[in-house]
Amino acid sequence: MTDKTVLTERNGRIATLRLNRPAAMNALTADMLSLLGDELEAIAGDKGISVVVLTGEGRxxxxxxxxxxxxxxxxxxxEGNVGDALNGAARWVQQLIERMPQCVIAKVNGFCFTGGVELMLACDIIIAAEEAKxxxxxxxxxxxxxxGMTQRLGRKVGMQRARELSFTARTITGVEAAAYGLAMEAVPLAQLDSRVDELAQAxxxxxxxxxxxxxxxxxxSENxxxxxxxxxxxxxKYEIADVRERMAEILKRLGG
Incomplete structure (x- = not known):
């Protein structure tokens, strides 16, 4: 059993980052966020990785x-502010997630509260377990x-729903999250790994x-x-190095 708070696994063109403090419900510290940022920064420069899956260990x-x-x-x-150490590390992680060239999928396997929601909202696609909270x-x-909660949540669920969720601090399920547009979709927990893998492979x-x-x-477009x-x-302008190869392959399939 490792005591590393962020675990990284590479499988082909997919990298999985797993928050690893299960006994503490993967609660975030400045050191943990800094380690997550280091891992994201390394992956951002890895041309062999196309998709990043961010998830948590345990419940x-x-x-x-x-x-x-x-x-x-x-x-x-x-003043209700968690301080510069946490703020700086979290905002760096969010910026990396949003600006790295790889697609980042949040695989929400269980409890996701407050700062966890804010990290999740920086991801490109969110898939949740129906049982998630x-x-x-x-x-x-x-x-x-x-x-960034007040800037990102309303863009997902609409401003009235965002206000309601923030003002009441109520808990919703993965099913409700998908219905509100907070998650792209929700699937039973038993199917979460296979659904995210299917999406990542595609x-x-x-x-x-x-x-x-x-x-x-x-x-x-969002901003x-x-x-x-x-x-x-x-x-x-962008450099897309494989366009000729891919186009030739498609034309060959089409008989052109």
Missing amino acids: AFTAGVDLKALRDSGQDLT FGDTHAMIGLRPTW IAKNSPGSIAAYKDLYRK AGLDAGLAYEYET
Whole structure:
């Protein structure tokens, strides 16, 4: 049994990153987030990887910030802010997830609360177990979001639903998460691994350069108005090294 808090596994063109503090529900510390960032940064530069799957060991994706560690850190919480160490590491991880050329799939296997939801929202695609539990508990704890909850959640579920989830701090299931648009889909926990692997394999067989371009363009689309997004799509140049090879293969299949 390893005591490493983030485990990395490579299988062909797919890398799986597993948060590994199961006894603590994979609760997040600054050191753990920094290690996750290091692993993501290494993968971002690996041209042999096309898809990253982010998940958790045991019964949780992640329960969010480790409240015991936060309490013991001496951080002044009177403004509801978890502090620079956690904020800096978490925001770095989110930026890596959003800007790395690989598609990042969040495989939400269990409990996913607050900071865990914020990490998940940075991913490209979210697949949840039906049995998973989600919640934004900032208001329950007396904290305020600093990792982008108010900017990303409403884009997924709409502003009224985002407000309701944040104001009530209620827990929802994976089924509800999919119905609200928080997750792309929910499947029984017993089928989660196979469904995510199927999706990852389908993505990994396509052009890495195309996926990288799409990822950047979709990110721009989410963060810009329509006119600016259309101009960016038309004007931005990408290097897609395998286009001739792939086109020739398709034409051969078509008999051209």
